[in-house]
Every structure is written in C-alpha cells, then in structure tokens.
Amino acid sequence: MKCTVNRLTLAIGLVVAAAVGPAIAQTPAPSQNATINLIRLLVQQGVLKQDQAQALIAQAESEAQQARASVAAVPAANGEVRVQYVPAIVREQIRDEIKAEVMATAKQENWAAPNTFPDWASRISFDGDVRLRNESRYYSGSNSNEIVDFAKLNDKGPYDVNPNNGRNLPPLLNTREDRENILRLRARFGLTAVLAPTWTAGIRIGTGSDNNPVSTTQTLGGGFDKKDLWLDRGYLSWTPSERLTLTGGRIANPFLSTDILYSNDLNFDGLAAILKQPLDNGVSLFGTVGAFPVEYSSDTSSSNGLDKEESDNKWLYGAQFGADWKINQGNSLKGALAYYRFDDIAGQRSSPCQPWNGDPACDTDGSRPTFMQKGNTLFLLRDITPNPANPAATPQPQFVGLASEFDLLDLNLIWDAELPGDFKVRSQGNYIRNLAYDEGDIRKRSDGMLANNFDEAGNIKSGGDAWMVQFTLGNALELKKQGDWNLFAGYKYIEPDAMPDGFNDSSFHLGGTNAKGYVLGANYGIEKNIIATARWLSSEAVYGAPFDIDVLQLEVNTRF
Template structure:
C-alpha cells in the first residue's frame, strides 16, 4: 500500500507542478487545450467528478479571457529571445480548487483503503506488536573417563525423595549424576513468541510463551525426540509496565532480568517473578546513570504441607531483594565504559534443621521439609534437614528418609565492568569482567545450622572445602558485537572460576559445567551473520570441579539463531 501511496502522491505532485509552474513577469496567453486536457485526465483517473470538472473548465475559460486581455496590454513589450521559456498560466482560483479537490480525494482514498488513517481494523490492532526467536542447537557432552562415578544428584534426591540414607535399612543407591558416559549430537530447540500491547499512554502489557523440556527456571531449551511427541509450551513472561517518567519505569509480574549481570550469576533464559523499578538518566553527552531495585518471591511454601497430619508446617516465604547502581561513560568517540555494583539478598533460602521427628512411626513429615529449595542444579554445600529420632526397639536399622537444604546463606556483592573499544580496520573489542562475593558465607554458621550434617564438599578429614568467591573474564573481537546483518562476525573467549557457595547454584547458566557452582574452566567460540537477523554460533566449554572428586565436563554447541 505504501508504494501505491507514493506513486499516487508523485503523480498528483507532477500534475500540480505542471499546472502551477513558475509564473512569467508578463503571463502569456494560456493554452486552453492543455488546461482542459489536464482536468479531463483527472476525471479519467477518478480524482475529479465530471460535474466538478465542468465547473473548473468554465472557470478556467473565464479567467483565460482575462489573461488574454492582460497579454494585449503588454503586447508592446520586449520580444522573446532565444532561451526564453513560455510557461502556461493557470488562474489562482483554479489552482486552489484543484489542490483542495485532489487533497480531499486522496485522503478519502487513503481512509477507504487503510493507508493513512486505518478504519478497516479495530483500534487495538495498531497498539500490539510481536517479536520472537527460534534457535536450533546440536549439543554434545563429553566426560572424562577418570571422573568419580559417586557424585550424588541432590536435586533429584529432593525432587523424588525423601531418600533413606541409612545403609542398614536401605540397600538402594541415592540418585547419582552421569559423570562418564558421553552424549553426542543432542538435537535441541528453543522457540519463543512475545506480544506487547500499548494498553494506555505510558502503560504496556506483555506476554511471552516459550518451549522447555520442564519448568526449570534457567532454560527454555527443548530436547527433541521422544517418539515425535508434541512439545510443551510454558508461560515465559507476563508483565505490566508503567513508564512513570522519562527516567523511571516500574514493572511487575514475570519479567525479564532487570539487572545488568552475566550468566555466571543469572542464566540468560532466567526471568524474575516480582516487581522492579528501573532508573536510567543521561547526565550529559558523555555520562549516564542507571539503577534497579526489586523484590522477587523465590518461593511460597505449601500451606497444606503434611496434609494428612493435624499439625501443618509453618508457612515460609523465600525472597530475593536486589539493588543495583551503575554508570555509562563515553570516554571518547572510540571507547565506552559501563560499570555497576549490585547487592542481592536471598532471604530464607538456606535450609533449616528440623525438630525431632519420627517418620518411621507414621509421622507424615518433619517440620522443616519446606526449607529445601524449589530448584537446584549442583555445587552448593547441602546438609540433611531431618532430625530423626531412632526407633528404641531397633535404633541401628531405623530408616532415615531425608531431604537436603542449603548450608550457606546468600547475600551477594556483584561487580560488573564492560569496556567497548573501536579499533582500526573496523574491528571492535569488548572486554568484560564480573566478580561476585557472598557476604553470607560463614563456615562456623554453616556447621551450626546443619548440626554437623553437611554431606558434600568435604575432604577426606571431614573439613569443608568451599568458598565465597566467583569471577569471570571474557573478550569479544569482531566487526560487530550485535550481529545485525549478513557478514557480521565476532570471536569470543573467556574463563570462569566459581567456588561452591559463592552464589546459589539454581539460577546460573546451564551450559558451563552443565549448570551450578564448584566449577572452573574456559569457553571460546564465534558468531557469523548468515543474513539479516540470522546468525550461526559455535562454542566449546571446558570445565572441571574446583574442589572434591574429579568431575570434568566438555560441551560443544553448534547453533542457528533467528530473531524477528
């Protein structure tokens, strides 16, 4: 439709320009045929009606007579010389009428055909937009043959448990991680579709759905196969945003990560449930400030836990509170620096040792079962939650069905720096660093909280092997950092070091070391733009455990990414 509008506008402009033209100092006698033919042409094109054209022709003839009389008065003027241009004269009233009539007819056509002022669709259609992305990935996982094969999968223990840890009453092994068997050519898909609606001035609502093999928070990647069975679709985002001022935005619901961070702490697929205030203010041409504060419910414990008992477990709410302040600095035309400091407080996500309980005697559960985390990957120090009283008739063989909880508190300082540099030959370099320190890490408090029941991250003498620090560096070099068009490319490489209790293991990238903490190693790869909004990615991630039994994992990912 736009091309039709442009062509019609061009045609009308040429007609009007021909009619109006530059006016000579002494107008020459007009050509009646030219004027009348132009008016008739407008009738044929449907711009003018016949009765309107008749009135214009009559008016033109009257004013043409006046023009001939005026020409007679100046007939004694200078004779024409070579190079003079004779311009047709159209009376002003005729030009005005043609202009107004053409304008009215064009606007009527635009409204009818929905060019400039839509009236063939409801108003809400113009206030809604869509976006999305699709990623095809081939993933291979390689494990060292010297890895320990006795690493407990505590996430599955909590999910499928409780598990009886007493070898005298149970001969079953706990859930164990695969640590030695390679998995090659795992074909995977991520597909997401989002909708945004301008519901009112400064108010926006959004919904996004996405794939995912389960409801874990850190990945929307769907593993294909499964007998060609249909795949699940999940609510990935759902939010309402109010732009309070030019600098301040308030948003709530299930929202995209509102903080400036890396995937060492928060997976790029992670969304936050809660509310956030986002501030962004430009001080001048070179400096800008930004910040975020937010409150996010991580988990509400079940109000009806131990549903078959008279006494219910105490309800507990687990929250994440976050605050971040940062600045952008355009050092000069070729160098830009961005930095931010954040504090994240995870309230009550650590486990709590229960009061004495007797599941072997028919008790439906113990009073701190709800303190286990809703989702974990691996790496954090954990302890047995239940204080189970032995059966006095057979204390050695008393079953010990257990869940596990996090031993450490998590109150994090997070420092991020990004330096972008424009290099010669159109190269661009991004240097990025991230450092995290857990202020809540205290070995003495961890042992006290767990009553000495920590079950991992221990050396041969029973001493805790953990730590409160994590850091990462990454460098990206190429002709583009954003990959917007065909031929854009970049290469990247980096290193991560994450001690077991530097951060919660449930929210970070699920590819490096296949998720979690207690990991160190390097990653490298590259991106290449195949077409506008289509690019290929290849990456290699090599990692090993920081402490404890040998556990080396290498991951190869080959991808085609699209966005729209």
C-alpha cells in the first residue's frame, strides 16, 4: 500500500509541476483543475478514499503556492532573466501519460477496484436451508397388526395372494411398536442464475432417504454411512412481463394449496404459466395453468417378453384462479379455486394371463402407481387364468392399482387479521372433493377384486371428501427475526379416495389418506433465520381397522 501511495503522490506531483509551469512563465495564477480532476477521478474509480483525496488536494495547493512564492529570477551573465516555460500541449501529454500508467498499474495489481466481481457473479445468487429434527412415533396398542403395506408389495412384488400356496405373509405395516427419538436431517442448497433480463435458471439439490417425491428428510444413523443427495429442482423461467411467468422443468409447487393435498416438499415435473393482475382497491388476481407428466410407461415392458405393453402415460393437468384482497390496514383475504385432473392414474384389469406357464408379465402391470403411501382403495391388477392341472394351487402373483379416478375440486381460503396488543391471527380453510369418485365405477374397474377398504359384507368403505381448518396466533405469522413467535392448531379429515395418497404430507398419519385428527404446535425465532418448532400430530383411520398414530416433532430450522 505504501508503494501505491508513493506512485500516486508522484503522479499528482508531476501534474502539479505541469500546472505550475505557467506561473514560472510569468502568467496569471495557475489553475489546479487538472490536479483536482485527476484526484476526483481516482476517488470515483475506488483508488482513493475521500479523506485521502482531500489531504492530497490540500497538499497540492500548498505546494503550488510555495512554488509561486519561491520563483526567483536567475541572473544570466548579461543580466537577463531566464524563465523555464512548459507549453500547454506538453503539460496535457504528460498528464494523460501519467494517468494511463497509474491506472494500468492499479488494474494489474488489483487495487484499482477491490470491491468488484466478474459480471457472472453479480447474476448468480445462492440460498439454502438446514433442518435438524427429533421425531417420535407412538402407536396405539389396540391397532390392528394385519394392515398390508401395499406400497412395498408393489415395489418388491408381485406377491402370491393364493392362500393355498404357503403361509408367507404379505408386507405388513408397523402398527404397534413405537419409534422414539429418531434423529433426522433435511439439507437443501439452491442456485439461481439471471441469464437475461427476462430469463432465469435454477438448480437445487437436497437430501432424502430415497427418491420419494414428498420428503427430503434423511434419517441419520445407518452405521455412519454417507447420505444421498438428489436433484430437487431444475428449471428454466421466462418472464416476458410483470404479469406473466412461464416456467418448466422440475419446479416448486405453482399452486396455492395446503399439505393436506400436496406435501410442502413436493416439486412438480412439467410446465406452468403463472399470471398476476393487480386491480384497484387493494385487489390482485392470480392464476396458474400447468401440465405435469406423472409417469411415462416403459418402452420395453416387459423386458423379456415378445409382446410389449401398451403405453399408458399418466398426466396431471391443473388450473387455478384466485384473488388477494387487502381489505384494510389490518385485514386481508386470499381465496383460490382449483381443478386438478389426473389422467390414466387408475389401475387397469389385465387381459387373461398365465405367469405360472411362463408369461413374463401381464399387460397392465404398468398401470400400478409409481409411488404410493397408504389409504386409497386398491384392487388386484392381474386376471390370472387357473392352471387346469391344479386350479386350487395356481400361483396368483399380483400387483395392485388404484380403484378410483381422480378429478379434484380444491377450494382454499386464508384470512389474516391484526388484533389489539400487536397480535396477528391467520384463519385458513381447505376443502377438496374428488368429482370422479363413484362406487359403481370402482366395482366395474376392479371386476370385484378389491384388495382393501371393504367390510365383511363386501361393501366399499371409502369416500371422496377431504377438509382442514387451521388457526395461527402470534406476534408474527411469518417468523423473520429473534423473538417472533406463533402458536398453531388445526384439524384434518381425509377420506380414502379424496385424492391420490402419494402426494400429501408424510408426517400426518405418516402419509396418505383415510385419516383424521388434529395438529398442535408452536414456532419461535431464536435468531434471525433460525426457528425452533414443536409439533404434535394425532391421527386415526376414518374407515376400516383401528390404526391410531401420534407423532411428536422437535426441530430447528435454519435458512440462508
């Protein structure tokens, strides 16, 4: 730094000398504009601080005055006085050369602009969060211990359902043994890049025990093995105007919804258009339309069969329209109505097939859901022809599929209000109706081969409605700083076929449908961006065998 100051002093001194030249030539008092302008330029470009610049200007002016005062005529031999003269064009040339040399050295040594970055760095931002959770799961001792884990049956199957072929049980859910103090971690890290004024790209990676779509939480332990990272998001967005954004890839949930329908960790694969239109009187309209591929069936199913299965691509189409109304300073109301259509998500009964005779698969195996939790009404997919030589013992290796279609009507309402004493309250309601739920259609599709959700008389025990209410009270609804807090309480009721069971919250009833119960909890801001949460979730089955689950979650959430 000392070397830098010396160079600057030398440069400024030379300019001062050039400016003093006219004084020696007996011209009027010299102007200091060249020196002062150079110093100000160096300040603007970050070379000098303002206080340093003022000191140099004062020094230059002092030295110039001393130079004027000390000009003395030097007598020559003949009595003449010689005065050195520097032409203006030479002074300007010296000034420009010194300026160029100083700035080139400053850039080379990286002290000309120490607080700047490459252009790409200013267009990229990072964000992330880390959550540490202690979770305990408590099961009622009166729960049935014969509840089949159909998700595992599909994943590990097919499973032979013929009781005459041995006593091997199907995969069963744990319904009675508590699981206490499970330490779990969620860590996510994202990058957002502004490619152009209207184009943005983003990538986010996250933890997860497996590739299920509804949770990025990783259970710790496992012999201290390394943990997996998954591509959680990857998208490209185009915003041609403030009112419209088009985005595609693996994107955040573009709809206003609650976790009774879509888990907070759920991301969507596909395309969405998001519209916003502000109006007068504090009203703003919004809407979303989107198309999302849920699953593309394999081009080679079955892998070792001569005949390939028909392509059954499953899609989700969604449209939502809503309004946000700022009623007054202390009250706001937001509401939205959405329609979601799941195409070809229901299972299909196969053509007659003979796995016992060497058939590698049956032609509708691919109609089983890629991912499921529990609760939906299911049926056996394969129509297996009995072996004439031993019909009673014919193996019946089966997969299961969804018995109902799903066309969902979703209504959301949120009212935020300010109360006396700096309290704030949020009242939230969500109602969902599966318009495609029909018991007659379920019986026809399943051909009477239901796997669950029926009583001893064969009556279907299901329904197509779900709803929830929740209230939040505190000094802040969205915690942002130390000391912010709120309390929340809610109730959920989800009939078995109100929605696909694969996409909603994985904590309440440990995921899925056919559940009802309440949620209690509290949030507290420990520091900025650090929040402590305690949550108690108590649930039981709506229909069928007793299945009560209580979940306690104690966690610290951080974000950056």
